[in-house]
Amino acid sequence: MATILQVLPALESGGVERGTLEMARAIQDAGERSLVMSGGGSMAPSLEAEGSQHFTWPVGKKSLRSLRLVRPLRNFIREQEVDLVHVRSRVPAWIVWRALQGMPRTERPALVTTFHGFYSPGRYSSIMTRGDRVIAVSTSISAYIQKHFPACPTERIRVIHRGVDPSEFPYGHKPGDDWIEGFFQTLPAHARDRALITLPGRITRWKGQLDFVKVMDSLIKRNLHVHGLVVGGTERRRQRYEAEVRQEIQERGLESHISWLGQRSDLREIMAMSFAVLSLSREPEAFGRVSLEALSLGRPVIAYDHGGVGEQMAALFGEGTIPPCRPELAADRISDWLKGSAPRPAHLRGFTLDEMQGQTLDVYRELL
Template identity: 45%
Template sequence: MKVMQLLPELNSGGVERGTLEIARALVAQGHQSVVVSNGGRLVPDLEAEGTLHIPLAIHKKSLSSLLQIFSLRKIIEQQRPDILHVRSRVPAWLTHLALKGISAAKRPHLISTVHGFYSVNRYSAIMTKAEKVIAVSDSVVAYIQENYPECPPEDIVRIYRGIDPKAFPHGYQPSAQWLNRIFADYPQLEDKFILCLPGRITRLKGHETLIALMQQLKNHPHVHAVVVGGADAKKQAYLDELEQSIQKEQLTQQITFVGHRSDIREWLAFSDVVLSLSNQAETFGRTALEALSVGTPVIGWKRGGVAEILSQLYPQGLIEVDDQQQLLTTVQRHIEQPQPVAPVTQFSLQEMCQQTLALYTSILK
């Protein structure tokens, strides 16, 4: 079969990673894989693995994007895919409008994936207008059913995101060279109990909660928090605000920002506890899963995809939403007594790919 995936860009993020993973699985099984996007730094990887990438500006939330409908229709007619798989709202709208100009007999099948808890409106509803709608967690299934009741329940298919357990093996330890380099760059981290908050610097990720927690843990001088994630130019003011707050609370010796990192596996394995403190529910929670996969305990709010992962893999890390006291006591329990994490056997990348390709096959039958 020939599958064409459509998404805004190919730079970084869960949508992009999922696109590459499905493209790789399609090629590995002898199918044809095509991706349409505005391009980005992941394109060379995609092409090297055997997928055809067609550049088209389907990434802008503006009326000018409507100019791409004719070009997209032409691409669909030339490529003649069996299935179109839309992964974002602008590409989904453009695909719907492009298909209107193709006769019903020649139209490919249409699948969408709901990756986020989008704002509820007509613009977002387009993600539920497909033959099959993939939801990346049970929380997303509930979001669709609650907000878009006109989407038939039998058309919603829950397929969890997955990770490659070989990339995040249980018991993984960073190399001596890595540790030496980290202790040279950040000597304050040596011989400390490390609490890690991964994720980019935005108001959503719960940095204020971390600062409040470290304030409460002042009587544990060997506990140190590490924030792994960068701030883009638009978030620089927020980063400055956080750093001022840390200075005011006299926590500069207890909290370290290490910026954007490509060695996230090492940081997750190096940490004693990973925190998931987002102010809003996450649709899946890949980083929490990656941490548990290497064997690091995760403590997080009981909502969204993170709660689904924790309830199945590490229920002792679940805490009631915004309960600062429960957060403190759970962290203290982990400081006093290291908690083992069992090897993760669910949420595998292989399962995600198998289920997605099985859905493609079933729709063609």
């Protein structure tokens, strides 16, 4: 039985955290021992309930004081007889790497790193290229590594797309009647009879909420029966941007045509009820889980053609691809679909959770 340790800053929420739990599950299903080290968070109890051991260490703090953890971590690795460490963020990666450098090669566990984003070029981010294997979550990320971190040998890089569980996001899913009734009670009365156009994503400028307002403005001016849904939470430092988006909605007279839903735990149901789900990120996303979840549900997606989302769309639903930062083309596409019939994505081919877990376990096996 191999002991595999995953290290990340915290276990609050997000794609990195969810991926850690998914791999912890796969490690145990493969008969190996799963350890996770993080600063803790709301997802830690779920992790432990599923059988992994969690160790709360402040490994995500961006401070030179974090280097004090190097020696204790080295001792921890020895005591727990860790065979492989998988790191998913830069600060933990530096701590882990320094801990491993102080060990004889014969005692040193294998190191896997995952590039979850377009990390800024430079020495600080280069730590993510020092794994014995470097996982890129999309082909776009792999190309980025090779361009900006040329010292990383290409033979170390493995492209493993993040995946969704089709049983969690089943094709053709329909929410229950009680949920539907309760949901429409929170929207303007006319929304019940209109095509719902949904933009999921946290409220931040690069996610494209202002482009979404332009899309909705164009559709309403064409007298199309649509209602927009903005779904996502706002961090305190993004409140000024939220106010800017709300002001734009007001100036365009769209208050009754766009509902602001905030952070939701029922996004699956919302997307399942949507005529179309939009991905309007103005910068390339490393992967883009939400658009893939919508495709798994069988909902049409319109997305800017760049980054990991562009890769998904090219493979699964090319009908929904438009050039980046062209919201008017999104409005044209929705208009065409409303006047004719919207195409439906095929059942998910690739990009599944099982494939992501299996391919990551294969990387572990290469090193073990």
